[in-house]
Structure formats: C-alpha cells, structure tokens
Amino acid sequence: MDFAFDARTEELRGKLLAFMDEYVYPAEAVAEEQRAALASPWDSPAVVEELKAEARRQGLWNLFLPDAEYGAGLTNLQYAPLAEITGRSPQLAPTALNCAAPDTGNMEVLAQFGDERQRKQWLEPLLAGEIRSAFAMTEPEVASSDATNITTHIERDGDEYVITGRKWYISGAMNPDCRIFIVMGKTDPDGADIRRQQSMVLVPRDTPGVTVERAMRVFGYEDHYHGGHAEVIFDHARVPVPNLIGEEGGGFAIAQARLGPGRIHHCMRLIGMAERAIELMCRRAVSRTAFGKALGQQGVVHNWIADARVQVEQLRLLVLKTAWLMDTVGNRGAHTEIQAIKIATPRAVVGIIDRAIQLYGAGGVSQDFPLAELYAAARTLMIADGPDEVHQRSLARRELKKYL
Structure with missing residues (x-):
C-alpha cells in the first residue's frame, strides 16, 4: 500500500486548500448573515451560488464521481484527501463543489444503474448543479437500520407504479431546488427472498400525492445548507413504469x-x-x-x-x-x-x-x-x-x- 499523493491529487489539493482559504472560510459568516434575511430558511444564500460558480471555474467540480464520463474520474484514494479538506467546512464546501450528500449518492446510483433516459433527465442536471435531489429510504414506523423492514408499497398498476408510504429524515427534501426523489419501497412484500422484495423508483417532487409534511431538526439544527431533512408522505403517488431504477427486486x-x-x-x-x-x-x-x-x-x-x-x-x-x-x-x-x-x-x-x-x-x-x-x-x-x-x-x- 502506497498512500503518497500522486501528481493530480497534489495539484487538486493545492487548488482546494487555496479555495478554502480565499473563498470558503470567509463565506461562512457571510452565508449566515444572508440566510437571516432570506424569505424562506430553505433558500440558498447568494454567496453559496457564488462559491459554486468559482469552484466550477477552477475545475473543483464533481470530484467525488469516479466515472470519468460524468465526474472527475478520481479514484477513492485520490478523492480521500480532497473530501477531508471539504470536511473542515461541512456546511459550505461540499455543496460548493457539488460533492454534497445526498446528491452524490443519487448521482452514483443514476450513473451506475440508471438508463439513458433517466441519466439525461435527472443525472445531467444534477451534475450541472441545476437541481438537487433526495433519497427516501428511512421510515418512522419501523427500524430502518434493517432495510428489509421498509413498509412503503410500490405497486404496479398497468403502466404505472403507485407509491404509498411515509418517510422521514429525507435529507435535502426541504431545498426548493430538490426536484427528484429516489424512493425505496417494496414491490414484492411477500417474496421468499427478503432482499429481493425492494425496488427503487424515481418520483418527481411535483408528483400528485407527494407531500413534504414537515422539516425534521437534528439536535435543534435545521441543517439549512444541506437542504434540510423532511418527513415526506407518498399517498398513492403515481409514476410511469420506466421510472424504475434497474429491475424489480434490485432495490x-x-x-x-x-x-x-x-x-x-x-x-x-x-x-x-x-x-x-x-x-x-x-x-x-x-x-x-x-x-x-x-x-x-x-x-x-x-x-x-x-x-x-x-x-x-x-x-x-x-x-x-x-x-x-x-x-x-x-x-x-x-x-x-x-x-x-x-x-x-x-x-x-x-x-x-x-x-x-x-x-x-x-x-x-x-x-x-x-x-x-x-x-x-x-x-x-x-x-x-x-x-x-x-x-x-x-x-x-x-x-x-x-x-x-
């Protein structure tokens, strides 16, 4: 094992450290001041958009994604010291670089398992930082630490899936730019293999039957820059069958x-x-x-x-x-x-x-x-x-x- 930084990592580390000193740390106080004046606590302060524009200009964008077609093409070993640097300002830096959860995981899912239409419709705008997303897995009524407990139903009805369930602590869902949910639920709740009962579907936020019920706090914090965390109700929300990610039972x-x-x-x-x-x-x-x-x-x-x-x-x-x-x-x-x-x-x-x-x-x-x-x-x-x-x-x- 050789953990010495290669030339590309050293170059990106130098650029990122300078970016943090010149832009991110000074923006922390500015973002708080701007946020206090916003009409909605979930709106993004102007300085955050300025940071994103500067990061993109400097080539510090989508560093997390190892797929060179869509991201920076870095290995996990190359990305590790860069992610560490962003952790020094966890509210601003990951967002500024388009490397913030849950968007990172959702982009990885779409890049790895999404079809061409799904990548065109949702992955590309996420990669461009034009929209945000959420991952709807955790539920309040069951121990979600065991994912086989998930009770949300995804039932096929002709050429549509009907989603019914209640999720909470859905990160990013309070952000007004959150346009798409990746929802995990059961398409085969009585299946013999408990790890083949679940599927994932793409559910646009504006789908009838989708209600962002309330914001969930974390130790009293609303986690604004992260896009907040929400309780979300899916009440017979319908999406086309092609919104399935991968195959039924692959969730x-x-x-x-x-x-x-x-x-x-x-x-x-x-x-x-x-x-x-x-x-x-x-x-x-x-x-x-x-x-x-x-x-x-x-x-x-x-x-x-x-x-x-x-x-x-x-x-x-x-x-x-x-x-x-x-x-x-x-x-x-x-x-x-x-x-x-x-x-x-x-x-x-x-x-x-x-x-x-x-x-x-x-x-x-x-x-x-x-x-x-x-x-x-x-x-x-x-x-x-x-x-x-x-x-x-x-x-x-x-x-x-x-x-x-």
Whole structure:
C-alpha cells in the first residue's frame, strides 16, 4: 500500500486548500448573515451560488464521481484527501463543489444503474448543479437500520407504479431546488427472498400525492445548507413504469452499492471536521489564561490535544486503506474495512469535538463558533448510513465465522 499523493491529487489539493482559504472560510459568516434575511430558511444564500460558480471555474467540480464520463474520474484514494479538506467546512464546501450528500449518492446510483433516459433527465442536471435531489429510504414506523423492514408499497398498476408510504429524515427534501426523489419501497412484500422484495423508483417532487409534511431538526439544527431533512408522505403517488431504477427486486442491492461510497465519503469529511476542531482547540489553548497560566500549559489540555492527533492519524490511515481496497478489490472486498471506519471514525471525532467544546466553555456550545454544529453533524453520523451497532454486529459475525 502506497498512500503518497500522486501528481493530480497534489495539484487538486493545492487548488482546494487555496479555495478554502480565499473563498470558503470567509463565506461562512457571510452565508449566515444572508440566510437571516432570506424569505424562506430553505433558500440558498447568494454567496453559496457564488462559491459554486468559482469552484466550477477552477475545475473543483464533481470530484467525488469516479466515472470519468460524468465526474472527475478520481479514484477513492485520490478523492480521500480532497473530501477531508471539504470536511473542515461541512456546511459550505461540499455543496460548493457539488460533492454534497445526498446528491452524490443519487448521482452514483443514476450513473451506475440508471438508463439513458433517466441519466439525461435527472443525472445531467444534477451534475450541472441545476437541481438537487433526495433519497427516501428511512421510515418512522419501523427500524430502518434493517432495510428489509421498509413498509412503503410500490405497486404496479398497468403502466404505472403507485407509491404509498411515509418517510422521514429525507435529507435535502426541504431545498426548493430538490426536484427528484429516489424512493425505496417494496414491490414484492411477500417474496421468499427478503432482499429481493425492494425496488427503487424515481418520483418527481411535483408528483400528485407527494407531500413534504414537515422539516425534521437534528439536535435543534435545521441543517439549512444541506437542504434540510423532511418527513415526506407518498399517498398513492403515481409514476410511469420506466421510472424504475434497474429491475424489480434490485432495490436492496442498489442501496448497498450506494451506501458503501457514502460511508467512506462521510468518514473522509469527518477527519476534516476533527482537524478543524484540533485547530480551534490549539488556538484557544494559546490565547486563554485560567488560574494564572495559559490553557495550553495545563496538563489535561496537553492530553486532549495529543490524544486527538493520535486518533486522527490512525483514522486517516484506516480510511486510506479502505479507499485503496475499494479501488483495487471493490466495495465487497473492502466490506470489513468500510464497516470498521464507519464504527471508528464518528465515535472518535465526536470525542475530539467534545473536548474542543469543553476547552471553549460557553463559547463551545454557542453559535459564535462552529463546534456545536460540528458536534451535531458528527454525532448524527453514528446513526446515518447504518447505526454503529449494526456494523458491529455484522463485523463481529464475519470475524466469528472464521472459527466456526
């Protein structure tokens, strides 16, 4: 394994670091000011559109997509250090580069499983940043950590599918530019193979019977720049049969293909969030005095900073190994490592941000610093894309299987 950055990665890293310093970090405060003056909290601040235009001008666009026909054609190993950099400003930077979830996963699904018409109608405008999208899988009435529990019905009626169900925490659905939902439901609820009961269909937001019921908050945050999270009702919503993605019964497999890259992307960005927290911790430690000496001279603060650095270096190596495996042996071959990073990274980063908050005192939980919002985002990722316990169960069973 060689994790040295190649020439293209170094070039993009240099451009992206400069872009963050010159455009993204200064835009954080501007975006908050502009958002407060918007007619709707879900409208995009003007500075976000300016960032997107500049990123596209600089060639920092669709870096996440390994398909060279549609994206930058980077490997996971090449993209990892770039995603880490965007994680330092997780609300603005991924969106500015058109590398924000859930659009990234949806574009990957359409690129890999969509037909020519679907790619033309939905993938191309997503790649251009002209529209946004949402992925409707999680449901409030069942334990959605087990995707076979999904109860939304997708019933064929002639040349149409009729979708009936209730979803929630559907990321991006509050954004007025969200035009399309990828909806997972059951086309064969009584099928013998529980992993062949589900399918995915494309449902335009303006389809009769689709209602965005309410916004869902995350630790009190509405997550505006992400497009919010919504509860969505599908009440006998009808779409043409050609809106099926792939084949009937292929929804579970498509979901697994989508979630693998999504999990590593989250972990890449989490490392950037941890680096931002360490930077803020160190700046605070050398600028504040308590009990007669700088916080940075307190032994407990030394421990916090040292432990954080060790954890980040460990996590980065594990993420890079996972990216390398995904590139060389595929997602299935990297299954163990994908689960390992999904367990380890959010847990460790939550602890690092928590100690940074402690160092800032009241300021750490305020809106004047990004730490509280970083904490909420990192803590949520212990649930999103599968809770830790599900991954631990699967990983442990795979280890035990060697001895049975």
